[in-house]
Amino acid sequence: MDFPSKLIENAVVELSRLPGIGKKTALRLALHLLKAETDTTANLAEALAKMRFDITYCGTCHSISDSAECSICANQLRDHSTVCVVADVRDVIAIENTGQYQGVYHVLGGVISPIEGVGPSDLHIDSLVTRTTAEGSEVREIILAISPTMEGDTTAFYLSRRLREVEHLNISTIARGIPMGGELEYADEITLGRSIVERQRQAR
Amino acid sequence: MDFPSKLIENAVVELSRLPGIGKKTALRLALHLLKAETDTTANLAEALAKMRFDITYCGTCHSISDSAECSICANQLRDHSTVCVVADVRDVIAIENTGQYQGVYHVLGGVISPIEGVGPSDLHIDSLVTRTTAEGSEVREIILAISPTMEGDTTAFYLSRRLREVEHLNISTIARGIPMGGELEYADEITLGRSIVERQRQAR
Ligand SMILES: [Zn+2]
Ligand SMILES: [Zn+2]
Numbered sequence: 001m002d003f004p005s006k007l008i009e010n011a012v013v014e015l016s017r018l019p020g021i022g023k024k025t026a027l028r029l030a031l032h033l034l035k036a037e038t039d040t041t042a043n044l045a046e047a048l049a050k051m052r053f054d055i056t057y058c059g060t061c062h063s064i065s066d067s068a069e070c071s072i073c074a075n076q077l078r079d080h081s082t083v084c085v086v087a088d089v090r091d092v093i094a095i096e097n098t099g100q101y102q103g104v105y106h107v108l109g110g111v112i113s114p115i116e117g118v119g120p121s122d123l124h125i126d127s128l129v130t131r132t133t134a135e136g137s138e139v140r141e142i143i144l145a146i147s148p149t150m151e152g153d154t155t156a157f158y159l160s161r162r163l164r165e166v167e168h169l170n171i172s173t174i175a176r177g178i179p180m181g182g183e184l185e186y187a188d189e190i191t192l193g194r195s196i197v198e199r200q201r202q203a204r
Numbered sequence: 205m206d207f208p209s210k211l212i213e214n215a216v217v218e219l220s221r222l223p224g225i226g227k228k229t230a231l232r233l234a235l236h237l238l239k240a241e242t243d244t245t246a247n248l249a250e251a252l253a254k255m256r257f258d259i260t261y262c263g264t265c266h267s268i269s270d271s272a273e274c275s276i277c278a279n280q281l282r283d284h285s286t287v288c289v290v291a292d293v294r295d296v297i298a299i300e301n302t303g304q305y306q307g308v309y310h311v312l313g314g315v316i317s318p319i320e321g322v323g324p325s326d327l328h329i330d331s332l333v334t335r336t337t338a339e340g341s342e343v344r345e346i347i348l349a350i351s352p353t354m355e356g357d358t359t360a361f362y363l364s365r366r367l368r369e370v371e372h373l374n375i376s377t378i379a380r381g382i383p384m385g386g387e388l389e390y391a392d393e394i395t396l397g398r399s400i401v402e403r404q405r406q407a408r
Binding site: 088 | 244296
């Protein structure tokens with residue numbers, strides 16, 4: 001594609017690095033910004049940069065946070081004995097939006113994927129084990145809320161093996177309702193909420 | 205939607221102001237940026253801001269430009285007697301990419317739309333007339349390459365009325381081939397290129 005301006009070309013190139021955004025869409029977005037008030041672009045550029053450079057992660061659950069402890073971990077009204085283990089922050093947001101869950105979370109930061117070279121040590125698995133087995137830990141239930149894909153199932157299997165020796169700990173997986181091979185984040189709120197409420201305790 | 209971080213929420217809000225980007229897609233893009241190198245976000249934010257604040261428009265054809273005269277108007281190898289009139293910079297890019305057109309352009313900046321309150325004086329129409337009628341003007345042909353929508357047809361009709369008194373000026377419209385009601389920018393390159401080559405001279 002030829003561009004009448006290097007400035008537009010650069011913007012299109014950078015926009016089209018985003019997932020699902022091709023050159024044509026990127027050009028559309030760039031030209032939209034050119035027509036809109038300068039503030040629209042200034043606010044967008046600033047919000048993106050601020051997010052990327054100022055974001056921190058919760059020291060307990062590894063979720064995204066604006067401070068050292070996230071608002072969920074810091075909330076004493078939540079049930080800290082129940083930990084919902086998810087692959088991604090996206091899943092925390094999706095489950096929070098169901099309004100069905102009162103426990104806390106643990107964000108793995110991905111799933112085990114030999115093909116993509118992601119092993120257990122690349123994920124926040126050790127800190128989950130520590131959090132569960134530490135002296136005085138109040139964790140009594142682990143809910144594995146991981147997408148039922150091949151990598152997700154491998155990860156869930158690995159986690160239950162690592163945790164099965166822990167005494168007085170129930171391990172459950174979210175109920176069927178999520179279609180097999182489906183991505184958690186695309187589930188509607190009702191299905192996802194229900195799959196949390198009807199979670200199934202795992203045989204040990 | 206609830207967000208675990210104000211920083212993410214702001215980024216999602218600003219991203220979802222872009223056309224065709226909903227909250228879910230915006231969140232996906234924001235989380236993608238968080239996972240990618242910081243450079244990805246820094247480069248994107250800078251490219252957008254630079255584009256918006258540094259862009260200029262060609263004084264002759266009103267196309268986007270990095271300087272006072274665009275690279276097409278400045279190119280003496282192009283045929284300056286033929287002016288292709290388009291609604292938008294997107295159309296210039298689309299026609300340039302066909303490789304079928306050697307003339308120059310005139311970008312109206314939109315089409316006449318009474319519903320959206322866009323009248324002839326909101327578009328670069330006077331400067332087209334001046335450019336065509338000025339003492340010593342080398343313009344001999346005007347190609348109206350405007351999408352055949354209702355507003356586009358109104359605009360083309362208005363332009364041919366404004367220009368019909370100009371002596372020694374041929375006015376043509378791009379050939380059929382663009383589906384009725386279709387948007388120019390979505391046409392494939394072959395159809396669009398052909399519609400330029402087979403442009404139809406308008407009866408006066
Ligand atoms: Zn936390
Ligand atoms: Zn120009």
